[in-house]
Every structure is written in structure tokens, then in C-alpha cells.
Amino acid sequence: MKSIILAAAASLSVASAQGIPDEVKETADFLLRQGLEDRVGYQTTEDLTTEVGARLGGSEAEARARDWAVEHLEELGFSNVRIEEFTMPYWARDYEYAAIAEPFPQELHITALGNSVGTPEGGLTGEIVRFETLDDLIEAPMDNALRGKIVFVDEGMTRTQDGSGYGVAVRKRSGAANEGAKRGAIAALIRSVGTDEHRFPHTGGMRYEDGVRKIPTAALSFPDAEQLQRALERGPVSVTLDMAVETKQEVTSGNVIAEIPGQTDEIVVIGGHLDSWDLGTGAVDDGAGIGITTGAAKLILDHVNETNEKPLRTIRLVYWGAEEVGLLGARAYAEQHRDELSKHAVAAESDFGAREIWKMDTRFGEDKIGLGRDMIRVLAPAGVALGNNQAGGGPDVTPLRAMGVPVVTLRQNGWDYFDLHHTADDTFDKIDPDELAQNVAVYAAFTWMAANTPGGFRADDAATPSE
Amino acid sequence: MKSIILAAAASLSVASAQGIPDEVKETADFLLRQGLEDRVGYQTTEDLTTEVGARLGGSEAEARARDWAVEHLEELGFSNVRIEEFTMPYWARDYEYAAIAEPFPQELHITALGNSVGTPEGGLTGEIVRFETLDDLIEAPMDNALRGKIVFVDEGMTRTQDGSGYGVAVRKRSGAANEGAKRGAIAALIRSVGTDEHRFPHTGGMRYEDGVRKIPTAALSFPDAEQLQRALERGPVSVTLDMAVETKQEVTSGNVIAEIPGQTDEIVVIGGHLDSWDLGTGAVDDGAGIGITTGAAKLILDHVNETNEKPLRTIRLVYWGAEEVGLLGARAYAEQHRDELSKHAVAAESDFGAREIWKMDTRFGEDKIGLGRDMIRVLAPAGVALGNNQAGGGPDVTPLRAMGVPVVTLRQNGWDYFDLHHTADDTFDKIDPDELAQNVAVYAAFTWMAANTPGGFRADDAATPSE
Numbered sequence: 033m034k035s036i037i038l039a040a041a042a043s044l045s046v047a048s049a050q051g052i053p054d055e056v057k058e059t060a061d062f063l064l065r066q067g068l069e070d071r072v073g074y075q076t077t078e079d080l081t082t083e084v085g086a087r088l089g090g091s092e093a094e095a096r097a098r099d100w101a102v103e104h105l106e107e108l109g110f111s112n113v114r115i116e117e118f119t120m121p122y123w124a125r126d127y128e129y130a131a132i133a134e135p136f137p138q139e140l141h142i143t144a145l146g147n148s149v150g151t152p153e154g155g156l157t158g159e160i161v162r163f164e165t166l167d168d169l170i171e172a173p174m175d176n177a178l179r180g181k182i183v184f185v186d187e188g189m190t191r192t193q194d195g196s197g198y199g200v201a202v203r204k205r206s207g208a209a210n211e212g213a214k215r216g217a218i219a220a221l222i223r224s225v226g227t228d229e230h231r232f233p234h235t236g237g238m239r240y241e242d243g244v245r246k247i248p249t250a251a252l253s254f255p256d257a258e259q260l261q262r263a264l265e266r267g268p269v270s271v272t273l274d275m276a277v278e279t280k281q282e283v284t285s286g287n288v289i290a291e292i293p294g295q296t297d298e299i300v301v302i303g304g305h306l307d308s309w310d311l312g313t314g315a316v317d318d319g320a321g322i323g324i325t326t327g328a329a330k331l332i333l334d335h336v337n338e339t340n341e342k343p344l345r346t347i348r349l350v351y352w353g354a355e356e357v358g359l360l361g362a363r364a365y366a367e368q369h370r371d372e373l374s375k376h377a378v379a380a381e382s383d384f385g386a387r388e389i390w391k392m393d394t395r396f397g398e399d400k401i402g403l404g405r406d407m408i409r410v411l412a413p414a415g416v417a418l419g420n421n422q423a424g425g426g427p428d429v430t431p432l433r434a435m436g437v438p439v440v441t442l443r444q445n446g447w448d449y450f451d452l453h454h455t456a457d458d459t460f461d462k463i464d465p466d467e468l469a470q471n472v473a474v475y476a477a478f479t480w481m482a483a484n485t486p487g488g489f490r491a492d493d494a495a496t497p498s499e
Numbered sequence: 500m501k502s503i504i505l506a507a508a509a510s511l512s513v514a515s516a517q518g519i520p521d522e523v524k525e526t527a528d529f530l531l532r533q534g535l536e537d538r539v540g541y542q543t544t545e546d547l548t549t550e551v552g553a554r555l556g557g558s559e560a561e562a563r564a565r566d567w568a569v570e571h572l573e574e575l576g577f578s579n580v581r582i583e584e585f586t587m588p589y590w591a592r593d594y595e596y597a598a599i600a601e602p603f604p605q606e607l608h609i610t611a612l613g614n615s616v617g618t619p620e621g622g623l624t625g626e627i628v629r630f631e632t633l634d635d636l637i638e639a640p641m642d643n644a645l646r647g648k649i650v651f652v653d654e655g656m657t658r659t660q661d662g663s664g665y666g667v668a669v670r671k672r673s674g675a676a677n678e679g680a681k682r683g684a685i686a687a688l689i690r691s692v693g694t695d696e697h698r699f700p701h702t703g704g705m706r707y708e709d710g711v712r713k714i715p716t717a718a719l720s721f722p723d724a725e726q727l728q729r730a731l732e733r734g735p736v737s738v739t740l741d742m743a744v745e746t747k748q749e750v751t752s753g754n755v756i757a758e759i760p761g762q763t764d765e766i767v768v769i770g771g772h773l774d775s776w777d778l779g780t781g782a783v784d785d786g787a788g789i790g791i792t793t794g795a796a797k798l799i800l801d802h803v804n805e806t807n808e809k810p811l812r813t814i815r816l817v818y819w820g821a822e823e824v825g826l827l828g829a830r831a832y833a834e835q836h837r838d839e840l841s842k843h844a845v846a847a848e849s850d851f852g853a854r855e856i857w858k859m860d861t862r863f864g865e866d867k868i869g870l871g872r873d874m875i876r877v878l879a880p881a882g883v884a885l886g887n888n889q890a891g892g893g894p895d896v897t898p899l900r901a902m903g904v905p906v907v908t909l910r911q912n913g914w915d916y917f918d919l920h921h922t923a924d925d926t927f928d929k930i931d932p933d934e935l936a937q938n939v940a941v942y943a944a945f946t947w948m949a950a951n952t953p954g955g956f957r958a959d960d961a962a963t964p965s966e
Contacts, residue, residue, distance in 0.1 A: 085605030138552030459722035
């Protein structure tokens with residue numbers, strides 16, 4: 033352990049020697065302090081969620097969001113504002129209904145999971161078989177014991193600051209249908225993947241395994257999962273499920289891009305995703321990320337315009353499309369920009385609500401870890417500590433990370449993020465303007481440093497960008 | 500002021516002289532302590548809300564609730580368990596939909612207000628005219644300025660412990676439609692009468708004024724009212740409203756009654772209302788009141804059975820029907836029991852959720868105010884203070900109060916009651932068993948004292964009940 037610490041210390045001193053120049057840190061500090069007073073980010077989130085509202089990937093509403101975005105970004109004065117289109121399969125809910133049929137007839141609040149098939153017309157009715165966890169279902173024998181039944185995976189989710197409860201709980205979103213179908217079930221219900229106790233079912237994408245029968249699948253709200261559990265304590269329960277969905281083979285979506293041109297052909301990417309689920313107005317997911325990164329980029333743009341001091345690298349603001357339905361915009365971006373990915377110095381997406389950033393994780397070359405420490409000296413006054421060097425970077429930078437692009441996660445407090453996530457209750461009123469401004473501040477300072485640190489963040493990449 | 504205090508002190512000493520006998524207070528104290536451990540009340544609420552669920556006045560579900568109640572009350576061992584039927588007009592929502600039509604097309608979450616007419620088939624669309632408060636609308640000129648428009652009364656509600664914010668805010672529930680129609684509006688929307696910030700519209704009854712055109716009326720959830728307000732800040736907004744309702748002239752409802760027979764023909768009435776709105780499962784409104792008063796009565800019944808000590812007065816547990824839709828069960832009860840109302844010693848309804856009781860208001864004869872002080876000596880250990888002598892007694896005892904029956908309000912902490920009230924989110928999981936048990940304890944102790952205090956609670960009624 034000691035040798036690792038020494039090695040880290042050694043690399044720090046090397047990195048510091050050729051680290052972030054003082055004048056870059058000074059400007060970053062200036063942007064940080066300005067950002068704490070920012071309202072452009074908050075206003076951006078308000079405008080998007082008010083003037084467009086819900087904007088499902090591939091929908092006409094998402095197209096309106098792109099038009100709104102182009103107008104907004106041009107109005108703010110960014111360069112090279114454009115839509116980069118791609119095509120995608122389309123899924124939308126049409127209607128959904130569930131009720132206890134016997135012995136206590138009453139409606140249940142559900143929502144279809146994204147990509148689910150519908151039920152036969154008129155619905156289906158089956159006896160509920162409850163599993164406490166997805167693992168219990170996976171361990172159940174493959175003997176068709178669930179033939180004609182509706183499987184109910186009643187697993188809960190743990191509330192955590194870093195959102196780590198999600199990764200565990202979300203497995204059931206696909207798993208309930210796939211594992212249920214393998215055992216003969218006709219439909220699958222899950223307790224919503226969420227931490228609230230309100231009557232909002234949480235939607236979210238699911239994927240059918242190849243070769244497995246596709247059965248309709250939906251999430252129950254917390255109170256309805258509790259209700260179904262109580263009913264089951266009293267004896268057998270049958271439920272009626274009636275769902276219809278709409279699908280299209282190919283529709284148009286797109287990423288919206290805006291830039292602050294740099295002195296070199298290297299690029300720093302920040303952004304959020306423009307699409308949302310259909311139930312809420314996509315405020316914390318991810319109108320906030322759009323607002324935060326736009327506010328940050330706008331602060332930098334104003335600084336650049338005032339000082340005529342171009343950043344070393346181009347700062348590219350990306351509003352990814354169709355994230356919720358499978359990172360489709362992210363994949364399209366990586367594909368469309370394949371030839372310049374080696375010029376992507378670093379990427380970071382804001383997609384975890386609007387609460388304060390408390391930690392910065394990096395994924396830099398091992399010999400560049402010291403640059404993270406350097407950055408934290410600037411970000412610490414805003415309450416940001418240094419995390420590890422295993423950052424994910426955000427869902428939409430996943431394909432970039434896979435191609436070797438360094439990434440950063442500016443981790444937000446996610447304590448109550450999954451109360452609202454993917455529900456009808458994800459609306460603008462939930463966002464605190466001062467907390468969102470802290471995000472703008474941190475993103476602005478980080479992005480400025482990312483765009484102006486000589487040598488970049490990849491391992492063994494000591495050369496400054498070619499001018 | 501001093502003379503009033505002296506008078507009160509004088510009446511206290513008189514009342515004490517012929518006040519609550521020590522052995523009655525001792526039993527009340529015993530019941531109070533037992534009640535704090537009670538689970539019958541909580542279980543009753545659980546059973547009703549789980550096994551019946553929502554139970555709109557006059558509906559088939561309310562009929563199932565009556566059957567459930569009779570079985571439950573007989574199982575608990577009460578006497579004279581019966582349904583007292585009455586007939587009533589019926590109203591139910593069929594479907595409801597609202598959306599911003601222009602300029603920002605998106606769905607709004609609404610719910611029809613009880614008794615509203617539907618829209619023409621296919622819905623109606625009109626420009627929104629917003630009023631900050633109902634009074635602003637009332638003060639608007641009667642010049643048909645709202646012709647063809649949809650009026651939007653955006654008044655908020657103040658959160659209070661005693662629920663007093665409700666009385667102010669609820670006026671708009673009828674007022675928006677009536678005052679809007681007088682000025683030519685084609686529909687009326689209100690910001691929900693509630694204190695939460697979730698995407699749950701709050702329903703609730705409304706009444707059309709005689710001679711005023713009936714226009715459809717609905718409530719927006721908090722986030723949707725905020726959204727509409729933000730949209731209006733940007734310019735003119737038109738909304739589409741599409742609602743259908745079902746009405747019947749005459750259906751059957753009923754009150755369910757159970758008793759612990761007393762030694763005299765005098766009666767003490769406690770209870771809650773059995774019906775609920777259709778959106779939630781009616782847990783805090785009013786499954787809790789059913790559970791609380793049933794738990795209290797059952798504690799007394801067990802005591803009576805163990806000691807063979809009959810109360811002086813009959814304790815009558817009433818589950819009123821069709822409260823939400825206009826106190827119809829309460830009116831029927833008063834009518835059907837008109838001849839014995841003079842024998843009703845005191846009445847109290849629990850209809851304000853399941854949080855702790857913190858205050859007891861009475862409405863006793865002026866010379867009997869001292870009996871309230873006497874009772875508080877027993878109830879104080881549970882955290883109950885004495886309030887005033889202007890108790891309402893609860894919605895369903897209003898007709899009894901009007902006929903001179905003394906009433907008591909055991910006031911619950913209503914701080915968050917209007918977060919859930921009349922929404923889909925009014926579900927059993929919101930109830931804390933220990934808080935509900937405190938209610939059972941206080942009701943049991945109060946009811947025992949009410950049933951065994953010689954001389955009763957009416958003014959100038961010094962006579963003990965005839966034996």
C-alpha cells in the first residue's frame with residue numbers, strides 16, 4: 033500500500049510540474065465564483081421543461097426540443113450550433129391499466145416499462161406469484177411452475193447519496209420479464225425502481241433477452257406494491273393487466289451541438305441528455321444536466337468574449353438525444369465522431385439531478401492523476417472533494433470512455449434523486465436554483481481547466497495539443 | 500375578563516362536585532394506557548383499505564365496504580350491528596384529460612371536482628384567464644369578459660397544524676366554476692386544495708349555485724398549476740379539457756352501526772365515515788377514523804365483557820356513508836334518529852387523519868365546561884390539552900350539533916393531512932401505527948368518560964339519565 037501512495041505522490045509532483053498553469057486556475061476560480069450567482073442554467077432548465085415538457089426519445093416532442101435547443105443556443109451566442117441526426121426504433125406507451133381482479137377488486141397504479149410489449153387486446157388476468165428479490169426468481173426451478181401466472185418481483189431499493197442502490201435494484205427491470213418468461217409466466221410486475229413512497233410508478237427501459245418469449249412488464253408504485261403484498265398475505269390474488277404500446281421501426285432523433293472554438297483541434301465535451309421519459313417533464317432527468325452544462329459553457333463564452341482569450345481546446349456542449357431508450361444519441365455521437373475521438377481530451381455528462389456536487393471522480397491516465405488534485409484545489413471552496421480515478425463520466429459518455437477518452441464525473445448528491453426519477457413527479461418545481469448554480473460553478477471551473485491544461489489527460493500524452 | 504375567569508372557576512367547582520366520578524376516571528385512565536398498545540384500530544384501517552380499497556359514496560365498492568364492516572364489527576363482538584340504508588344521487592368520474600393546446604402542447608394532470616358536469620364530447624378548448632385568488636375573480640366585472648375562456652383560480656393553501664388553511668382555500672372549489680360561469684367562462688380550473696408539491700391533483704366536492712350555468716371544473720396538481728403559471732408568464736395559453744362523468748338519480752348507500760349497550764336510553768356517538776374519494780384508498784380520509792373509533796370501542800367492549808360493568812349510556816359506533824359527496828349519511832342519520840336525538844349525550848367524529856391528538860375542544864352547556872377540564876386530567880398524559888368550547892365535532896356530527904347535541908373534537912395534528920387529502924396518494928402506508936394507537940387511547944378514555952358521567956353535557960341538564 034505504501035508503495036502505491038509513494039507512487040501517487042511521485043506522479044503528483046511530476047504532474048504538478050507540468051500541471052495546470054496558475055493563470056488557468058485563476059480564471060477557473062473566477063468562473064467558479066461567478067457560477068454561484070448564475071441563473072442562465074436554471075432558466076435554461078425552466079425554459080426546456082416549460083416550453084417543451086416531456087420529450088420521449090424519437091417523439092415529435094423531442095424534435096420540438098431540438099428546435100428549441102438550436103434557437104436557445106444560438107441566442108446565447110454559441111458557435112457551430114447544429115443538429116446531428118440519427119435514426120432509431122421508436123416505442124411509446126399507449127395506455128396501461130391494472131387492477132386486482134380477485135379477491136379485492138381495485139385499481140393498481142402501474143406504468144409500462146420502456147420497450148415492453150403490450151398485452152393481448154382486452155388484457156390478461158393471472159394469479160400473482162411474488163418473489164422477494166430477483167435472485168429468488170432466478171433461483172426458482174425452470175419447471176413451468178409459473179405457467180399462466182403473473183410474476184411479481186417485490187425487491188426494494190436502498191437510498192444512498194451516490195445512487196449506488198440503483199445498480200442493484202435496476203436489474204429486475206429486465207430480469208423480472210426475462211426470468212419470468214423462462215418459467216412460463218404471462219406477465220411480469222415489479223415494485224418500482226425508486227426510493228419514494230408516493231403513488232408514482234417509475235418507468236425505465238428494459239430489454240428482452242434473445243430467444244426468450246416477450247411478456248408484458250410494468251412497474252407498480254410503492255403504495256401499490258405494498259397493497260399487493262398485503263393482499264397476498266391474505267391469500268391468492270389475481271391481477272388483470274391491460275397495456276398497449278406503439279412501436280415504429282425507424283424514426284429520426286438527433287444530438288444538438290454547440291461550441292466555443294478553441295485554438296487547437298482538441299475537444300472537451302460536456303453536456304446532458306435532451307430527451308426524457310414521457311411521464312414527467314424531465315426536470316431532474318435531465319433538464320437539469322442541460323441547464324447546468326449550458327450555464328457553465330455560457331459563463332465561459334462570456335469570459336472568452338470579454339477577454340478575447342480563446343481556450344486551448346474547443347469546448348463542445350452536447351445535448352444527447354434518446355438517452356433513456358438505450359443511449360442511442362451517445363452511440364450515434366461516438367459513431368459520427370469516430371475520426372476525432374482521439375482528439376477528445378476529456379468528457380463529462382451531468383445526468384443525476386440538480387443537487388450539489390460533492391465529489392469529483394476522474395478517469396485520467398495514471399500519470400495524470402495529479403491533474404485531478406490540481407483541479408480540486410480550485411473546486412474545493414464549492415464543497416467538492418476528490419474521489420477515485422474510476423469515473424464513469426455519465427451514461428452518454430460511456431461509448432467515448434470505451435474508446436479511451438478520459439472522463440470525469442462531478443458527483444451530485446443523489447439522496448432523493450430516485451424519489452423523482454422516471455416518474456410523473458419529475459417536474460421543474462423540484463429544483464433549487466442555488467443548488468443548480470453550484471453545479472454551474474463547478475462545471476464552469478472544471479471545463480475551463482479541462483480546456484486549458486497543456487498535455488491533456490491521457491496516459492503518456494505529454495505533448496501539448498498542436499497549434 | 501377577570502369575571503369570566505372567576506365564573507369559569509365557579510362553574511368548574513360546581514361541575515367537579517357533580518363531575519366525573521373517580522372510578523370512571525380510573526377506568527378511563529386504564530383504557531388510555533391500554534390504548535397506547537392497541538393494534539385493533541390499525542388493523543381495522545389496514546383491512547378496510549386493503550380488502551375494499553377506494554369506496555366512493557353510492558358505489559358498489561361502498562356497498563362492499565358496508566358488508567365488510569358488518570362482518571368486521573360482528574367478529575369483534577359488538578351488539579346491534581346493522582346497516583341503515585338511505586338513497587342518494589350518484590356521481591362518478593368516467594375519464595378526464597387536460598393538455599396545453601397552444602403554445603406548448605403537453606398534458607396536464609387534473610382531476611374532476613366531485614359533482615362537476617362533463618365537457619361536450621371531444622372536449623373543449625379555451626384560452627386561460629388566471630386569477631391569483633378567488634376574491635380577484637369575484638371582484639372581476641360581470642361583463643362577459645370571460646366568454647369562451649377557461650378561468651384558472653391559482654390560489655394556494657397555507658399549511659397549518661389545525662387545518663384552518665382548508666376553510667379559506669376550499670371556497671374556490673365551488674367558487675371558480677360558479678363565478679367563472681357568471682362571467683361567461685366555459686370551464687374552470689383550480690390549483691388543487693392541498694399543501695403538497697407532488698403531481699397529485701386533489702379532488703373534492705363542489706356545488707353549483709342555483710340558476711348559474713353549470714360548467715365543467717377540475718383541479719390541477721401543484722406542479723401542473725406551476726407549469727400553467729410559467730406558461731402564462733410567456734404569453735397567451737389555451738388548454739383543452741376533456742371530461743366525462745356518470746350520474747344516477749338514486750342509488751343506495753347506508754350507515755353502519757354497532758353498539759355497546761348501556762344501562763339507560765342515552766347514547767354516546769363516536770365514529771368515522773366509511774366512504775372515501777375514488778382516487779386513493781381512503782386511508783387518512785377516513786379509514787383512520789374508522790380504525791381509531793373502532794379500536795377505542797373495542798377496548799371498551801373488552802373491558803365491559805371482563806368486568807360485567809355496563810356503561811351508563813349506550814356507546815354507538817357509527818360508520819357514516821357518503822360523507823365526501825355531501826354529508827349524506829350524516830343527514831340520513833339525523834333524520835332516521837330524529838326521535839332519539841334528545842337522548843344523544845355527546846357525539847364525536849374522527850375525520851382528520853391518523854396523527855396524534857393534541858387538543859380537545861368541546862361544545863358543552865356553559866355550566867358543563869368543567870367536565871372538559873375533568874376529562875383533560877385523564878387525557879393529559881397522552882399529550883392532549885384543553886381547547887375551547889366551540890368544537891365542530893367533525894363533519895358527520897354537524898347535523899347533530901345543529902340539533903343541540905353536545906359535541907367534542909379530539910383535534911389531531913393536521914400538519915401534513917392536506918398533502919394526501921383527496922389524492923391517489925391517500926394510502927395505508929402513510930399511517931404510523933403508534934400515532935394511530937394514541938388516537939385509539941384518547942378516544943377510548945374520552946368515550947368511557949362520556950358514557951359514564953352523570954348528568955350529561957347539555958346546559959341545565961343536571962338530571963342523571965333515567966335508569
